[in-house]
Amino acid sequence: MKLIQIRNITRVYDMGEEKLYALRGVDLDIEKNEYIAIMGPSGSGKSTLMNIIGCLDTPTSGDYILNGKDVHEMDDDELATIRNKEIGFVFQTFNLLPRSDSLHNVELPLIYSGVSRAERIKRAEDALTNVGLADRMKHKPNELSGGQRQRVSVARALVNNPSLILADEPTGNLDTKTGEEIMGLFRELNEKGNTIIIVTHEEDIAKHANRIVKIRDGMIESDSGIKQ
Amino acid sequence: MNFFLEIKENIVISYKAIIAHKMRSFLATLGIVIGITAVTLMQTAIEGINRAFESSIASVGADVLYVQKFEWFGAQDFEFYRNRKDLTMQHYEYLKRNSQTAESMCPSVGSAKTVKYGSLDLEGVFIIGTTDEYQKTLGVNMEDGRFFTAKESEGGNPVCLIGTDVKNAFFENVNPIGKDIKIGSYSFRIIGVMEKQGSMLGLFSLDNRVIIPIHRFFKLYGTRRSLSINVKAGDVKNLEETKEEITSIMRKTRKVPPGKQNDFGVNQQSAFRDTYDQLTSLIKIIGLLITSLSLIVGSVGIANIMFVSVKERTKEIGIRKAIGAKRRTILMQFLVESVVICLLGGVVGLGIAFPISLIIDAFVLPTAMPLWVVVLGIFISLMFGVLSGFFPAYNAAKMDPVDSLRYE
Numbered sequence: 240m241k242l243i244q245i246r247n248i249t250r251v252y253d254m255g256e257e258k259l260y261a262l263r264g265v266d267l268d269i270e271k272n273e274y275i276a277i278m279g280p281s282g283s284g285k286s287t288l289m290n291i292i293g294c295l296d297t298p299t300s301g302d303y304i305l306n307g308k309d310v311h312e313m314d315d316d317e318l319a320t321i322r323n324k325e326i327g328f329v330f331q332t333f334n335l336l337p338r339s340d341s342l343h344n345v346e347l348p349l350i351y352s353g354v355s356r357a358e359r360i361k362r363a364e365d366a367l368t369n370v371g372l373a374d375r376m377k378h379k380p381n382e383l384s385g386g387q388r389q390r391v392s393v394a395r396a397l398v399n400n401p402s403l404i405l406a407d408e409p410t411g412n413l414d415t416k417t418g419e420e421i422m423g424l425f426r427e428l429n430e431k432g433n434t435i436i437i438v439t440h441e442e443d444i445a446k447h448a449n450r451i452v453k454i455r456d457g458m459i460e461s462d463s464g465i466k467q
Numbered sequence: 468m469n470f471f472l473e474i475k476e477n478i479v480i481s482y483k484a485i486i487a488h489k490m491r492s493f494l495a496t497l498g499i500v501i502g503i504t505a506v507t508l509m510q511t512a513i514e515g516i517n518r519a520f521e522s523s524i525a526s527v528g529a530d531v532l533y534v535q536k537f538e539w540f541g542a543q544d545f546e547f548y549r550n551r552k553d554l555t556m557q558h559y560e561y562l563k564r565n566s567q568t569a570e571s572m573c574p575s576v577g578s579a580k581t582v583k584y585g586s587l588d589l590e591g592v593f594i595i596g597t598t599d600e601y602q603k604t605l606g607v608n609m610e611d612g613r614f615f616t617a618k619e620s621e622g623g624n625p626v627c628l629i630g631t632d633v634k635n636a637f638f639e640n641v642n643p644i645g646k647d648i649k650i651g652s653y654s655f656r657i658i659g660v661m662e663k664q665g666s667m668l669g670l671f672s673l674d675n676r677v678i679i680p681i682h683r684f685f686k687l688y689g690t691r692r693s694l695s696i697n698v699k700a701g702d703v704k705n706l707e708e709t710k711e712e713i714t715s716i717m718r719k720t721r722k723v724p725p726g727k728q729n730d731f732g733v734n735q736q737s738a739f740r741d742t743y744d745q746l747t748s749l750i751k752i753i754g755l756l757i758t759s760l761s762l763i764v765g766s767v768g769i770a771n772i773m774f775v776s777v778k779e780r781t782k783e784i785g786i787r788k789a790i791g792a793k794r795r796t797i798l799m800q801f802l803v804e805s806v807v808i809c810l811l812g813g814v815v816g817l818g819i820a821f822p823i824s825l826i827i828d829a830f831v832l833p834t835a836m837p838l839w840v841v842v843l844g845i846f847i848s849l850m851f852g853v854l855s856g857f858f859p860a861y862n863a864a865k866m867d868p869v870d871s872l873r874y875e
Contacts, residue, residue, distance in 0.1 A: 295789060295868045316793045323791020334786045334872065338483050350476055351791035395790065 241304075242402060242434055243269040243292065248301030248311075250287050250457075261287040262298070263457040269436070271402070273465065274429040276437045276445035279454035286407070288454060289438045293326055293405045294318045306402045323351050327396025331408035333388040335380040341367060341391045342376040348399045366394040370424060386417035393424060397433075404428065406437045410444055422447045473799055481804035484776065485811070495772035496812030498765020499851060502758055503816025503844045504823075507836060509754040510843070511824040513747060515834025520743055522665060527736045528605060530703045532710055534562070534696040534717060538732035540742050551730050552721070553693035556681075561720045562696060568709045570701035573600040574681055574694045582677060583649040584637040592633060593676040594650055596684025604699045607678075612644045612659030615680055623682030627655040630674035631663040648677075653687050655679060706735065762847065765812070766855040773805050773859035784863050785871030798864035805856020806849060813848025817841060 245267040252259040261284045269275060279285040290296035291303065294310055297318070303311040306325055313321065327348075328334075335344045345363040354362070367376055370390040380388050389409060396404050406425065410418030426447060429435050437448060445451050453460040485492045533539075536551050559574040566572070575597040582592045599620040601607065607614065607628075615626050627648065634643050643657045655677075664673040700709035714733055717723075721730055777784070784797055792800075824836040 290869050293789075295872070316795070319788060319791050319793045322789060328789050330872075334782075334789070336783060336786060338487060347787070348790045350472075351787075351793075351796065353472065399791075 240271050241268055242271045242273075242306055243267065244302070244304040245292075246302040248288075248291060248298040248303060250284075250291065250296070251299045260457055262291075264301070265454075265457075265459055267452065267459065267462075269434065270465075272429070272432055272434055273450060274425070274435045274437075274448045275450045275452060276439060276448035277452050277454060278439060278442075278445050279460075280440060283454045284457040285438055285440075285454045287457075289405065289407055289436075292403075292436065293328060294321045319351075323348055324399060325402050327399065327401040327404045329389070329392050329396050329404065329406035329409045331411040333380065333385075333392050333412070335388060335391055335395075337380055340377050340379050341372060341383070341394075344380070344391055345395045345398050348395060352399060362398055363394070366398040367391070369397070370394045384417075385413050386420060389413060389417075389421050390424070393421070393428075397428070402434060404433055404435045406435065408439055409437065410439075410441070418444070473796065474803060477800045477803035478807060480800055481807045484780075484804055485808060488776075491772060492808050492811075495768050496765070496808050496815070498761060498768045499809050499812030499848055500765075500816045500819065502762035502765050502851075503813045503848055504820045505754075505761055506758040506847065507817060507820040507840050507844050508823055508827075509751075509758060510840040511820070511827065511834055511836045513751065513754075514837055514840075515827065515832040516747065516750075518834060519832055524736060524739055524743075527739060528699065529736045530700045530706055531605065531735070532698040532700065532706070532713060533732075533734040534558075534698060534713060535732045535734055536693040539734045539738050541732070547728075553691075554696060554731065555690075555694060558717070558720055559694060559696050562698070562713065562716055565716045566698070566709075566712060568700065568705060568712050570699045571600050571604045572696060572698040573598045573604045574696050575601065576681060576684060576692050576694050578684075578688060578692070580650050582633060584646070587637055589633060589636045589675075591675070592650075594684070594688075595676060595678045596681040596688075597678060598681055601678065601697075604697050608662040610660045610662045611642075612657070614659055620680045621682065623680050623686055625653065625655045625683060626658045626680065628659040628661055628678040629657055630661050630672075630676045632672055632675040633677060634660050650677060650679070651687070655683075710735070762851055766851045769805055769808060769851070769855035770859060772808075773801060773856050774862070776804070777801060777859045777863040780863075781866065781871045781874040784866050785868055785874065788866070788868040789872060794864040797866075798860045801860035801863050802853060802856045805860065806852030809848040809852030809855070810845070813844050816848075817844050820844075 245265055248262055248265045249260070250262040252261060265288060277285050277288065287296070291298050294305070294313075297313070298311055301311065302309070305321065308321065310318065310321055336347070342360070342363050345366050346359050349359040349362060364376065367373060370393050372387060372390050372394065375383060375387060375391075380391070383391065404425075409425070410421055413421060422444065425435055425437070435448075437444065439445050450465045451463040453462075534554065536554055537548060541548065556574060559572070563572055575595055577593055577595045579591050580594045581588055581590045599615055599617045602614040610631070612628070614628065615624065619626055627650070629643060629648070637643065637648065638646070643660060646657050647654050648657060649655070661674070661678075666672045698709060698713055700706045710733055714729065717731055717733070718729065723730055787797060821836060824834065828834050
């Protein structure tokens with residue numbers, strides 16, 4: 240079953256006099272339980288595509304159907320709900336709230352979906368335990384190593400059981416060994432049934448995925464298809 | 468998302484943000500602190516003045532008309548009053564004969580004199596000449612002894628009643644009843660002591676007086692004085708009716724032609740009250756202007772800090788939006804933060820104002836901070852929190868998630 244259907248998507252930035260074509264017509268289908276890497280050099284449009292897939296941005300034209308929901312014409316608040324329920328983000332710079340401990344950071348998506356306190360805490364604890372941070376729940380981000388911070392953000396991405404995990408250069412700020420550990424974590428998650436999209440410019444990282452899509456100049460340059 | 472859950476979360480968030488910037492938050496709310504202190508102290512002071520006024524005005528009976536040569540708060544030209552004739556005993560007797568509605572009435576006349584007892588003397592004592600009906604008409608309570616009788620009044624006997632100031636000046640440990648005091652050079656026997664009445668608005672004492680029979684007064688000090696004819700209506704409800712009757716009888720005996728204005732004044736307590744209300748509403752308006760000015764300055768300070776806070780936390784806003792915070796949620800977060808800062812300012816302001824109100828109560832005039840002022844203070848800080856936080860919070864709410872995530 241198709242999780243993502245993207246049809247002829249464009250994204251044009253209006254820079255006053257000039258128009259900047261970040262995406263010039265992209266078609267992309269992603270099945271449930273895929274593990275896909277989107278690759279491309281900087282300025283290729285891969286970040287724009289990721290923002291659209293992640294419902295942080297909307298396309299200028301084209302259709303985007305996520306998990307059966309037509310999202311390309313949703314307003315800000317509807318998109319916020321989709322992000323909350325359907326998507327778990329993992330960012331290069333972790334993007335944790337600096338003044339909150341791990342537990343509260345992981346709890347946050349549940350707060351925004353209105354889950355009761357007791358259940359929130361239980362689910363956040365479970366998510367942290369799953370990424371191997373059972374003993375780091377009360378630590379603030381600045382008391383954790385880079386790898387641990389990224390684990391916290393993976394736990395945050397997982398906690399609301401999203402249909403899609405979207406990781407933007409998840410190993411970009413980590414050393415190779417820690418990066419490998421995080422990629423191992425994604426592998427595990429994929430094997431448990433999660434759909435994972437990784438955006439990266441590193442071949443070594445992309446090869447962990449089962450399918451590689453390359454973007455250049457706002458268009459899909461190549462699509463490896465699903466490796467068996 | 469549940470509204471109360473949201474508020475609760477936002478209070479925790481704003482608590483953290485305020486703790487992280489203690490000094491900044493404190494300085495931001497200083498204007499609110501000063502504003503709330505000012506508004507509560509002003510109300511406390513007005514409360515004190517009101518209390519003083521109420522206890523003072525009690526000495527001017529609410530159901531009593533004071534027929535006098537002049538109005539208390541006349542506002543006409545001097546020409547209008549210049550040729551007025553004195554009120555005399557003839558007027559009083561005429562009124563007494565003809566009034567159907569008055570419960571009782573008495574004439575009174577006064578003059579300041581020096582009172583002596585033995586070698587002691589007391590200057591500026593207010594000597595009132597009146598009849599035995601004074602007690603009934605103006606409600607004098609006796610601390611000791613009795614009022615003079617109708618017979619003593621008509622006979623102009625040399626008897627007197629003294630106020631507590633006079634008693635305290637002369638008779639520290641002695642019973643004053645039966646003692647003789649001298650008013651000017653004439654001797655009077657004390658037959659009663661009046662209860663303490665306090666002062667009129669803290670300006671002059673109502674206990675520094677001596678009451679003597681009016682005929683004695685005329686005999687010793689002359690009749691060339693205008694009387695006050697004090698008329699008790701019996702009930703405030705009948706006051707207007709009595710006032711009309713008294714006015715028409717007075718016009719008749721004074722031969723005021725129809726269409727001309729009264730050449731005498733019929734005064735009552737409400738005249739005091741009206742003047743007082745005008746005065747205090749002026750004080751209130753000035754106070755309100757000053758306090759709202761400081762609150763507006765305070766509010767600009769809060770808004771400024773909130774704009775800085777929003778700008779600083781652009782990234783945080785981006786993160787929150789990325790993981791599912793709606794516009795309203797972000798709006799509420801910053802609005803709650805601004806309200807919490809203002810409420811803290813308000814509470815600190817009340818905390819400053821309360822001990823000051825105790826000091827005012829103890830040393831300046833009896834008062835107390837009314838509960839509604841506390842509620843008002845809290846409400847005002849809440850309102851200013853929403854007011855000053857709205858635009859910064861709105862700015863935060865409409866931030867683009869992609870741009871704000873990229874912000875460093």
